[in-house]
Amino acid sequence: MNNQDKLKLSHNIALIAGIFCAAVALLLLLNFWQITKTDPIESKALEALVQRLKDDRNNEELKEEIRNFDLLARKAYFNSQWQVETGAYMLLFGAIVLAFALRVYYAAKSKIEEPEKVLENEIASRIIAQKGIVIVGSAVMVLALLASYLSVNQLKSYDANALVAENKTSAEEAVEVINVAPAQTATNEVSEEVAVNETTASENVSEVQSEVASSKTVAETPVTETKPAAASSGMTLAELQKNHNSFRGPLAQGVIMHKNIPTEWDGAAGANVVWKAEVPKHGFNSPVIWGDKLFVAGADNTTREVYCYNRNDGKLLWTGVADNISGSPATPPRVTDDTGLSAPTLTTDGNAVFAIFGTGDVIAFDMNGKRLWARNLGVPDNHYGHSSSLITWNGKLLVQYDTNRGGKVMALDNKSGETVWETQRNSKISWASPVLAEVDGKYQLVLTADPIVAGYDVENGEELWSVECMMGEVGPSVGYADGIVVAANEYARMVAIDIRTQEVLWEDDFYLPEASSILAHDGLVFVATSYGVFVCYDLKEGELLWEDDFGSPVYSSPVFADGKVYLMDNDGVMRIYEFSRELKKVGENELGEMSGPTPAFADGRIYIRGENDLYCIGK
Known part of the structure; x- marks a missing residue:
C-alpha cells in the first residue's frame, strides 16, 4: 500500500x-x-x-x-x-x-x-x-x-444522605467499650439512666482501604487480621438446634429440629394464638430465640431499639437503645419502605444478643439488657437499605457488608466488638445473608452477591472457593445441603454448586426468587418467587418436581420443620406443605395482618412477626 x-x-x-x-x-x-x-x-x-x-x-x-x-x-x-x-x-x-x-x-x-x-x-x-x-x-x-x-450509577444518588453523613465521621470503625454497673434482674424495661461510664477504646480498628484485586485465585484474596481469633464460646450445634438463634434458624439454613409444630390457627379470631404483643417500632427482621427469651429489633428516623420478650407469655422484659455510638450518622440514610432501617435479623450465642441497623451501627447486649459494646462500621452505601442479617459462631460475630463501594466480610469478637479478621471481596452490593456450612468437619461461611458465590474460612476469613455465576441485585441467601450450595436471583439464574469441586451441577432460569431465600434439605430444593409461585426441585439433578401458584407476593423464606415446609406470604397467610417430592398441601392459616419476616420455631410453637404485632402460635 x-x-x-x-x-x-x-x-x-x-x-x-x-x-x-x-x-x-x-x-x-x-x-x-x-x-x-x-x-x-x-x-x-x-x-x-x-x-x-x-x-x-x-x-x-x-x-x-x-x-x-x-x-x-x-x-x-x-x-x-x-x-x-x-x-x-x-x-x-x-x-x-x-x-x-x-x-x-x-x-x-x-x-x-x-x-x-x-x-x-x-x-x-x-x-x-x-x-x-x-x-x-x-x-x-x-x-x-x-x-x-x-x-x-444513578441509584447511588438515592443514598446521598448516607454518603454525606459518612464523610463526617472521624473514624469509621471506632469501637465503643462501655463499662456498666452489675447486671440487674430482668424488668419490664431496662432504664437508660443506669449509671454508665463510657470510655472509648484505646485503639481504633482501621478499615482496610486497599481495592479488591481482579484476580479470582484464592491466594490473592486480601485478608487482614487485627487480633487473634476469639476463644470458643462453648456454643455447639446441638445447642443451636435446641434454640433458634439466627435468621432461618441454626446455621441460617432454614432447617428446624423442633417437633409438634402447629398446623392450624387463625390470628384474627385468636384460635391457637397463645399470646400477641405489640412491637414498639417497625422492622422487617425475624424473631430469634434462646431459652425462654425472644429478641426482635425496630427503628425509625430518630431511634433504633432491641426488644427482649418472654417467649412463654409475651411480656416485654427489656428494651435496649442503640444510641451514643461513635461514628453513627446524625441523620440516618435514606431507605425504601420495604427495607427500612431495621431489616437485618439479630443473632445470639446465649451470652449476648447482637443487632445491626441500616445506619451501620452494631450493638451487643447481655441477656438481661446490659449494654456491652457498640460500634459503627461506616454508613452502608445502599440505595434500598442494609438488610444482611448477622450470624455468630465460635465466639465471632460474622458480618456480610457488601455495598455500592465494594464487598467485604468481617468477623468481630463477641465480647469486645473488635475486628478479628476482615476480607475484601471481589463482589458488588448484595442484600443476602451469610449461611454456615459444615464441610468435611470444618465450618465455612457461604455468601452470594453479584457476580460470585463464595466460601470463607470462619476462623481466619480466607476465601476457600469462588464461582462466578450471579448477576443483578442479589437478595436471596443460598440453600445448603449434602455438600451442595444452591444460589439464585431474579432476572439471573439458579445454580447448584458442588462445594468441594466448585462444579456447577445444574442451572435453571425459570422460577427465580427476588427476596425469599432458598431451602435445601434431604435431596430437595424449595424456591418461592416474589409473584407467588412455590416450587420444588430435585437437589442433585435440578428436575422440577412440583409447583403451586397461589398468586400472593412473598418475601419470607421457606422453612423445614417437623416433616413439613412452612411458607408465609406478605398478606399474612402461612401455607404448609408436606416435605415430599409430590405436591401435598397440609393447610393455609391467616395471621390477620400483613407479614414479611420469616417465622421462628420452638417445640410446639411458631413465632410470627406481623406488620405491627408479634404472635405466638401453639396449642
Whole structure:
C-alpha cells in the first residue's frame, strides 16, 4: 500500500469513526436525559395501584396488574442501564479508532514531498478550524461519557444522605467499650439512666482501604487480621438446634429440629394464638430465640431499639437503645419502605444478643439488657437499605457488608466488638445473608452477591472457593445441603454448586426468587418467587418436581420443620406443605395482618412477626 492509499484509507476510517462517535454520544446524552426524568426507585403509578390494593385486598386482578407493572418497570429500567453502559464502551472504542486513524492520516500526510504553498492567513484559519473541531468533539465525548457514568450509577444518588453523613465521621470503625454497673434482674424495661461510664477504646480498628484485586485465585484474596481469633464460646450445634438463634434458624439454613409444630390457627379470631404483643417500632427482621427469651429489633428516623420478650407469655422484659455510638450518622440514610432501617435479623450465642441497623451501627447486649459494646462500621452505601442479617459462631460475630463501594466480610469478637479478621471481596452490593456450612468437619461461611458465590474460612476469613455465576441485585441467601450450595436471583439464574469441586451441577432460569431465600434439605430444593409461585426441585439433578401458584407476593423464606415446609406470604397467610417430592398441601392459616419476616420455631410453637404485632402460635 503506497502512501496515497494510506492517506485515503485513514481519512475514510477517521470520518466514519467520527460520525459513529458523534451518533453514539448524542444517543447517550438523550438516554441520560430520559433516565433523569424517571425515578427508578419510586413510581407514582405503582404507588396508586398499591393504595387501591390496600382498600381492596381481595382484588386478584389488581394484584396481577401490580406484579406485571412492577416486572415491566424493572425490566425497562435495567434494559436502559444496559444500553447506557454498552453505549459508553462503544463510544470509547470509537474514540480509540478515531485517534488511531487520525495519527495514521497525519503521519502519511507529512510524507508528501511538496505541500502546496498557502497564505499565512489560510494556515491560521485551518489551525483554528482544526482546534475548534477537536474542542467541540472532545466536549461532546466528555459529556457523553459523563452522562453514561451518571446513568449507570444513578441509584447511588438515592443514598446521598448516607454518603454525606459518612464523610463526617472521624473514624469509621471506632469501637465503643462501655463499662456498666452489675447486671440487674430482668424488668419490664431496662432504664437508660443506669449509671454508665463510657470510655472509648484505646485503639481504633482501621478499615482496610486497599481495592479488591481482579484476580479470582484464592491466594490473592486480601485478608487482614487485627487480633487473634476469639476463644470458643462453648456454643455447639446441638445447642443451636435446641434454640433458634439466627435468621432461618441454626446455621441460617432454614432447617428446624423442633417437633409438634402447629398446623392450624387463625390470628384474627385468636384460635391457637397463645399470646400477641405489640412491637414498639417497625422492622422487617425475624424473631430469634434462646431459652425462654425472644429478641426482635425496630427503628425509625430518630431511634433504633432491641426488644427482649418472654417467649412463654409475651411480656416485654427489656428494651435496649442503640444510641451514643461513635461514628453513627446524625441523620440516618435514606431507605425504601420495604427495607427500612431495621431489616437485618439479630443473632445470639446465649451470652449476648447482637443487632445491626441500616445506619451501620452494631450493638451487643447481655441477656438481661446490659449494654456491652457498640460500634459503627461506616454508613452502608445502599440505595434500598442494609438488610444482611448477622450470624455468630465460635465466639465471632460474622458480618456480610457488601455495598455500592465494594464487598467485604468481617468477623468481630463477641465480647469486645473488635475486628478479628476482615476480607475484601471481589463482589458488588448484595442484600443476602451469610449461611454456615459444615464441610468435611470444618465450618465455612457461604455468601452470594453479584457476580460470585463464595466460601470463607470462619476462623481466619480466607476465601476457600469462588464461582462466578450471579448477576443483578442479589437478595436471596443460598440453600445448603449434602455438600451442595444452591444460589439464585431474579432476572439471573439458579445454580447448584458442588462445594468441594466448585462444579456447577445444574442451572435453571425459570422460577427465580427476588427476596425469599432458598431451602435445601434431604435431596430437595424449595424456591418461592416474589409473584407467588412455590416450587420444588430435585437437589442433585435440578428436575422440577412440583409447583403451586397461589398468586400472593412473598418475601419470607421457606422453612423445614417437623416433616413439613412452612411458607408465609406478605398478606399474612402461612401455607404448609408436606416435605415430599409430590405436591401435598397440609393447610393455609391467616395471621390477620400483613407479614414479611420469616417465622421462628420452638417445640410446639411458631413465632410470627406481623406488620405491627408479634404472635405466638401453639396449642
